[in-house]
Amino acid sequence: MLEWINEFGWIIWLTVFLLLAVAEMLTLNLYFILMSVGALAALVAYLFHGALWLQIVIFCVVALATTVLIRPVALAHLRKGPVDQLSNVDRLIGHNAVVLEAVSTTGGLVKIGGDVWTARIRTGADIPVGAPVEVSAIDGATAIINLPGAHKPTGTATTTA
Template sequence: MNDIDAWVWWLVCAAALGIPLVVTAMPEFAMLAAGALAAAGVAGSGGGGILQVLVFAGVSVALIAVVRPIANRHRHQRPQHVTGIDALKGRQAVVLERVDGSGGRIKLAGEVWSARALDGGRAYDAGQEVDVVDIEGATAIVI
């Protein structure tokens, strides 16, 4: 250990913490690795061993205490911008071919879709506007 400077050991520690980060996808390992990088900086600038450990612990705990709650809050929020099929639900469409419980065609978001009525006894004639309530496969369910 005398042949290798302390800052190199801290860099090895940071790299070693990157391995479980990649394997487990737990962001806490990245925060610990950042603490090890900060300790490497202290060691490189001539700080003592106790100071290095304190910086490692302080930076790691601070990052976990500050970043983790923010990340959890963002993870549990629904996306503001819906895409794909979810973006089509609730939109209006124009009937191209009569739509009833067994099928038909509509123009939805500039594309022709197969469609069927939610209420099997109801029918919509060509030219009528309908609302898309769901998408099942490639078929729009309309009312």
């Protein structure tokens, strides 16, 4: 058995590499791909006629080192986005809308882009159907609206839940 492992070690390490790469594609957590780097290092050790124990040690050391040293940096880089990046709801603030159902302080409906939203005004007289309005804030799933130019957008959405 040991002779077979020594003779076909490259197949074993290549298979381990491919299985770990496939596992990474299924999980996307950066553990398996870094372990697969260890399998590639062990494959290189095999190609340079390293002993089986050395191949296993190289696999373990490289897999551990890449997981400890590379994974945190890679995750920080992958999760980093622009500082001023707005969420999909925050992007609606400042957009124009059309009133579909009269809007008061208790509720109503507006169309923002192609979507129908519940809406309300903070204070003032009801806004009639068909009136152009501007989104000044988002409160949960409700657009807070004003007549155009009546309120400068705040830039952030809030939730009441």
